[in-house]
Amino acid sequence: MAVKSKKLNLKDKYQYLTRDMAWEPTYQKKKDIFPDEDFEGIKITDWSQWEDPFRLTMDAYWKYQAEKEKKLYAIFDAFAQNNGHQNISDARYVNALKLFLTGVSPLEHAAFQGYAKVGRQFSGAGARVACQMQAIDELRHSQTQQHAMSHYNKHFNGLHDAAYMHDRVWFLSVPKSFFDDARSAGPFEFLTAISFSFEYVLTNLLFVPFMSGAAYNGDMATVTFGFSAQSDEARHMTLGLEVIKFILEQHEDNVPIVQRWIDKWFWRGFRLLSLVSMMMDYMLPNKVMSWSEAWEVYYEQNGGALFKDLERYGIRPPKYQDVANDAKHHISHQLWGTFYQYSQATNFHTWIPGKDEMDWMSEKYPETFDKYYRPRYEHWAKEHAEGRRFYNNTLPQLCQVCQVPTLFTEMGEPTKLSHRQMKYEGERYHFCSEACCDIFKHEPEKYVQAWLPVHQIYQGNCEGGDVETVVQKYYHINIGEDNFEYVGSPDHKRWLSIKGKSSDDKTERAKRDAA
């Protein structure tokens, strides 16, 4: 056996290449260099207690990331060269990618900006290095996602202007405002929001079962970028957990501050992920796991284990988790039902699920689907068959905090709309839930500034007062190509021609009639 070359062990290497690269400032005061470290009230007494369990140093980081990129781009090339888009389960699936590219990929870029910023704001070297690596990871995710989906952009509509849409389109203000809220908070709140609540507690729901679903629907490019991104995520999640433990161990005064952030950011993340619930249950033609099953595994089970571990610091589970747990039986259906009505204003198509899909939902949601949601779809399908495809022309009331239309129902009362309102300095504000109202009450001066798309349209700030002008001119959504019903859309026709069928195909029509 070859003699092992003498090299530093992991702990020493990490010490030399991370902590020992930092220095104590002498001609400037530390407080002037890191001015944002105190104002949130978090007390740090000893930065040297910061632990990075992966002990990843910059040299190893580049080595492993380079290897991940090589594997990833080999698959992208193979996917494009072999016209991989022709092998997906059904073109309806591509609509999930449209939502991903406009709703999620820009968040990766926002995360890059966020970590680059907070990485400058901590006086501890370990935290700065971890944030620097994560900033580079997030930039990579944003880029690889755009590269992966650029192939689909050659063959399908609605993928042509994602970054532009992200800043303007009504439902994209939900993800955008989520990250803007986090990035405009202090550095410790940002880490609690993104590293802990979002990365550790919630992102598994997007990147694990949804990506596994992408594979099951024949999309090798997406599953590969998803899992490649998530492999960085394993590091980010570890950072998220260490951040929380570090802050809590530093001073007991930090506990109530962190608890409030956990309550807030769990709820903000849960509302954001309602988009993923719909992607999983409705936009994956081949089903892997329902949203409620994913929620049980990745939140109730894994989150339960996590919060049990944090009990010793005096942390309890998020305040409104019971509401979220109850909502797992409803949110995907309530959200899809809403998007179905507003397809005239989205860059993706919607449709009534086929008979097999509805049966799957009855099986996965035995208490709720047949009782509350199937009748609605059957009604809309009938209307559509009679030439009256339903579109709702009234703009929805948005929640002042999460910016989701007030479409969700009360816990335990699935026919009662959840709505709260309050007055602040003479103005009335509306909320989707008690939780969002709570968040507002604590920082009203922040949330009164929210850019609510519906209000902006009515105020005349979106290039016109009617939906058609806003959609075309302000959103850059091509009317009749990107939006409206899936059945009969250009994407649908293109897919039928790929599969060698005409749009008059009898089986297609029969399927539509059955629905």
Add this chain to the structure above:
Amino acid sequence: MSQLVFIAFQDNDNARYLVEAIAEDNPEAEIQHQPAMIRIQAEKRLVINRETMEEKLGREWDVQEMLIDVISIGGNVDEDDDHFILQWT
């Protein structure tokens, strides 16, 4: 209440050895095969040992190589030159 740790890998050739090594060193672990991925969960603790991996692979193996194939984890991480441990304390 049960407190599970978990790790998920891409279902690829590298991961095959990782899964074999984990199954050997953690006989209580439950291995779930899902599309394109393998998820392994265990009560409280899961360990990957470098020594077992090197036996399986027939070559030297750096614990950090698992970073290439891992998808996600749940639990507190303890890593050094000889092992990668996930645990709830």
